[in-house]
Amino acid sequence: MSTRVSVRVEDRELTLSNLDKVLYPAAGFRKRDVIDYYRQVAPVLLPHLRGRAVTLIRFPDGVDSGSFFEKNVSRHAPDWVPTARLVSGADGSGTAVNHHVLIRDLPTLVWTANLAALELHVPQWTVGEHDSRNTPDLLVFDLDPGPPATIVECCRAAELLHERLRADGLRAYPKTSGAKGMQLYCPVRTEESDRTSAYAKELALRLAAEHPGALLAKMSRAARTGKVFLDWSQNNTAKTTVAPYSLRAREQPTASTPITWDEVRSCRTPDDLRFTAEDVLERVRRDGDLLAELHTDPHPL
Numbered sequence: 398m399s400t401r402v403s404v405r406v407e408d409r410e411l412t413l414s415n416l417d418k419v420l421y422p423a424a425g426f427r428k429r430d431v432i433d434y435y436r437q438v439a440p441v442l443l444p445h446l447r448g449r450a451v452t453l454i455r456f457p458d459g460v461d462s463g464s465f466f467e468k469n470v471s472r473h474a475p476d477w478v479p480t481a482r483l484v485s486g487a488d489g490s491g492t493a494v495n496h497h498v499l500i501r502d503l504p505t506l507v508w509t510a511n512l513a514a515l516e517l518h519v520p521q522w523t524v525g526e527h528d529s530r531n532t533p534d535l536l537v538f539d540l541d542p543g544p545p546a547t548i549v550e551c552c553r554a555a556e557l558l559h560e561r562l563r564a565d566g567l568r569a570y571p572k573t574s575g576a577k578g579m580q581l582y583c584p585v586r587t588e589e590s591d592r593t594s595a596y597a598k599e600l601a602l603r604l605a606a607e608h609p610g611a612l613l614a615k616m617s618r619a620a621r622t623g624k625v626f627l628d629w630s631q632n633n634t635a636k637t638t639v640a641p642y643s644l645r646a647r648e649q650p651t652a653s654t655p656i657t658w659d660e661v662r663s664c665r666t667p668d669d670l671r672f673t674a675e676d677v678l679e680r681v682r683r684d685g686d687l688l689a690e691l692h693t694d695p696h697p698l
Contacts (some may be wrong), residue, residue: 409504441686448523450497453514518637539628543621575645575653597629655687
């Protein structure tokens, strides 16, 4: 039997449903726990969502059951949920029109959590006037380990990238993916929508050529074994990356977690950089947002 509860979140009335439904069976983590995690992490999460067209990955029956991507806002969305009308494709020249949710505030975040939208994915650009796409303000490298490589090998790759990015005047901020790998972000400024992709591809290819036994820059699954794939392609403006602090649909309720460069350098086992929702909240209470300066002082690219 579906249960519904009316709650007030800031200045909005929301109806929450099925709060005791278990979404992470191995951990006994329920929908109410998901909503409460997003409620508590909102102060550090929202700055990384604001202005960005969010793609939701929903797991209505939990992580052990089916999921689906949602680019179009739910037809049952309250009229106060903000959206951006965006044409598909990297440059907005596709054939589909999507009405993406814009998560600017706590009520909208709680509303998406109630949809069992466990994962929140965002592009590296913000929405401009009249639902246009601004040029990218973030450069991203997604470091994906091919087994038996793990996030440990990703950390060694991240150190190499960090050195090159710093030589080019870029500030790199690391975070775990919450799954197997990690991402590096740099705040940038560019007038060309494809500049970040071109720069990232060039750097990834160069590093892979210098370290062929450890790194890979081309999407070849046959060659992935034991190597770290430097995925530069997520700079394509049609693509998205999991947002900082987003939960992931793993066996345990892990989250994509900002980390320090000291933690990157000292990582020796995958468990060193594996953080659950509870771990993340404790880190935020202790350290605040390690990505607080990510959207400040962008470097011209």
